[in-house]
Amino acid sequence: MNAGGRRRYTSEQLLFDVPANAATAGGAGRWTQRGGLRRGDGEIFVSVDPATPARLRGGDAAAGESPGQKHQLSPGLLDLHAFDTELIPDFQVQGMYDGAEKFGYANGEGFDDSDMSFGTDKKMSKSAVFAESNYLKAFPEKEKAAPVAKIKVVVRKRPLNKKEISKKEEDIIDIEQNSLTVHETKLKVDLTEYVEKHGFVFDAVLDEDVSNDEVYRETVEPVVPAIFNRTKATCFAYGQTGSGKTYTMRPLPLKASQDILRLMHHTYRNQGFQLFFSFFEIYGGKLYDLLNERSKLCMREDGKQKVCIVGLQEYRVSDLETIKELIERGNATRSTGTTGANEESSRSHAILQLAIKRRVDGNESKPPRLAGKLSFIDLAGSERGADTNENDKQTRLSYKTFYVRNIHYVFC
Numbered sequence: 086m087n088a089g090g091r092r093r094y095t096s097e098q099l100l101f102d103v104p105a106n107a108a109t110a111g112g113a114g115r116w117t118q119r120g121g122l123r124r125g126d127g128e129i130f131v132s133v134d135p136a137t138p139a140r141l142r143g144g145d146a147a148a149g150e151s152p153g154q155k156h157q158l159s160p161g162l163l164d165l166h167a168f169d170t171e172l173i174p175d176f177q178v179q180g181m182y183d184g185a186e187k188f189g190y191a192n193g194e195g196f197d198d199s200d201m202s203f204g205t206d207k208k209m210s211k212s213a214v215f216a217e218s219n220y221l222k223a224f225p226e227k228e229k230a231a232p233v234a235k236i237k238v239v240v241r242k243r244p245l246n247k248k249e250i251s252k253k254e255e256d257i258i259d260i261e262q263n264s265l266t267v268h269e270t271k272l273k274v275d276l277t278e279y280v281e282k283h284g285f286v287f288d289a290v291l292d293e294d295v296s297n298d299e300v301y302r303e304t305v306e307p308v309v310p311a312i313f314n315r316t317k318a319t320c321f322a323y324g325q326t327g328s329g330k331t332y333t334m335r336p337l338p339l340k341a342s343q344d345i346l347r348l349m350h351h352t353y354r355n356q357g358f359q360l361f362f363s364f365f366e367i368y369g370g371k372l373y374d375l376l377n378e379r380s381k382l383c384m385r386e387d388g389k390q391k392v393c394i395v396g397l398q399e400y401r402v403s404d405l406e407t408i409k410e411l412i413e414r415g416n417a418t419r420s421t422g423t424t425g426a427n428e429e430s431s432r433s434h435a436i437l438q439l440a441i442k443r444r445v446d447g448n449e450s451k452p453p454r455l456a457g458k459l460s461f462i463d464l465a466g467s468e469r470g471a472d473t474n475e476n477d478k479q480t481r482l483s484y485k486t487f488y489v490r491n492i493h494y495v496f497c
């Protein structure tokens with residue numbers, strides 16, 4: 086880690102070996118405890134398997150890697166390579182505000198999810214609580230044809246919590262537009278203190294006073310229109326236990342659903358789009374359906390190397406109130422525990438999926454085909470040994486990274 090230098094982690098640099106719109110990265114470099122920081126070495130890495138990180142394609146100069154050096158992602162349970170994922174086009178989103186024929190579904194060119202082994206669709210008919218007029222609210226101009234980056238890395242800083250304030254810990258992170266500076270206190274050999282500054286640049290950096298609405302606008306909102314156009318997008322948060330991942334992720338699916346429903350009922354009205362909802366967790370290496378009494382699921386790979394989640398219940402949804410209920414039900418079922426840094430710590434990885442499907446030629450007898458998908462992943466908290474207490478032992482995950490305690494990353 087270059088003291089005083091700035092490292093930029095942007096969509097440009099994060100074009101690593103993870104399929105479009107699904108990526109993880111995180112970590113922090115060589116922090117020393119001071120205020121909100123923890124002591125320990127660390128590195129920026131990109132990995133879907135936290136225990137076996139792969140570095141950024143951009144290379145780590147400190148580790149003697151060249152920028153072009155390619156890094157392998159180790160296969161893991163959440164190996165997103167295995168998903169058949171379309172790239173979000175860098176160019177203008179095609180088909181937005183165009184007629185249905187532009188999608189090519191009539192010619193059978195749409196996403197084919199026929200080999201995705203989801204469970205039986207369960208219709209949950211509920212009277213819509215949100216008036217049609219709400220859906221018909223015009224979408225902002227910027228959503229009509231906004232170019233969307235393949236990967237966007239956003240950092241959110243949370244305020245110091247009561248415990249940190251009571252211990253008179255200092256806030257050592259300064260934020261300026263899309264960059265942040267960490268002030269690391271070090272000791273010279275004669276034991277006098279000095280401060281080393283570490284600068285980092287991201288696609289966006291959100292300060293502690295930023296609302297969840299603003300987080301949504303910065304991260305998920307721009308990709309919502311693209312999922313109507315053969316795109317699978319993933320948003321997830323990554324960071325140390327207690328850094329605010331769940332706080333950040335929880336409101337996003339409902340906000341996205343609201344926009345999706347609005348698009349379905351307005352822009353794509355009468356075009357046969359349907360919204361499906363599913364929610365499962367990965368806990369201790371096993372999969373559980375959070376909407377079906379935590380029944381055990383199997384993740385399998387089919388002959389085309391596509392990942393199938395066998396037995397996962399998908400619910401067709403058409404109103405926000407139902408989606409809200411499903412989200413609450415899933416969250417309530419999710420495995421939690423207590424860590425030294427967070428009383429209610431997520432102990433599992435939770436994956437919430439909003440799938441857009443469409444009937445081919447309006448044919449009711451054929452199952453609808455996948456048009457696009459938006460996934461939200463709230464990763465389980467990771468902690469240093471020092472953050473682990475007795476309660477953690479059953480549940481803790483073996484992450485080998487170190488973090489600034491009150492910042493985390495959101496990827497979209």
Ligand SMILES: Nc1ncnc2c1ncn2[C@@H]1O[C@H](COP(=O)(O)OP(=O)(O)OP(=O)(O)O)[C@@H](O)[C@H]1O
Binds near residue numbers: 326331465
């Ligand atoms: N931006 C924020 N503003 C105010 N409070 C926050 C913010 N972020 C997090 N918090 C609070 O900090 C605590 C820890 O947050 P949260 O549970 O989201 O962390 P986490 O990263 O998901 O932890 P874990 O990985 O252990 O599940 C919660 O009480 C939450 O309300």
